[in-house]
């Protein structure tokens with residue numbers, strides 16, 4: 625049986641099962657199987673720390689852009705200006721509620737939501753936290769059901785869990801799944817005794 629250290633330094637091809645020793649990659653590079661050319665593992669061009677810096681910069685720019693006026697009119701010595709949120713307010717006041725709602729959604733709410741979601745996901749990636757895959761997995765093991773995309777419960781006879789080995793965190797994910805399944809009282813058995 626391989627030790628945990630050996631497993632972390634090895635990468636298995638998910639297409640032909642060839643086993644390789646992992647080598648560090650530069651940003652944007654892929655490691656491919658020399659036998660079948662399948663992708664073994666890859667690195668992102670932009671790491672989560674760079675992405676978080678970009679998203680935070682975008683959020684700061686977004687705040688500055690919405691605090692200062694987007695338009696300023698000066699007629700016969702009288703100057704008036706309006707911010708984006710001010711123009712939404714003016715449209716609503718002119719009884720153009722649909723246009724005001726569209727402007728609010730497309731120029732303020734959706735971009736802000738997009739940036740906040742990106743900030744949350746990149747922060748989770750930096751803390752090495754993964755999306756909550758474990759709850760549906762435990763449900764499958766304990767009740768024999770999975771939830772379909774329509775929300776319907778579908779009975780599934782599952783005897784094994786497949787963790788794809790083409791991501792750098794695959795071994796750690798498999799280790800956590802095993803530990804948490806055992807914590808939940810699920811007995812695990814090797815394929816061959």
Ligand SMILES: [Zn+2]
Nearest residue numbers: 637640657660
């Ligand atoms: Zn291969």
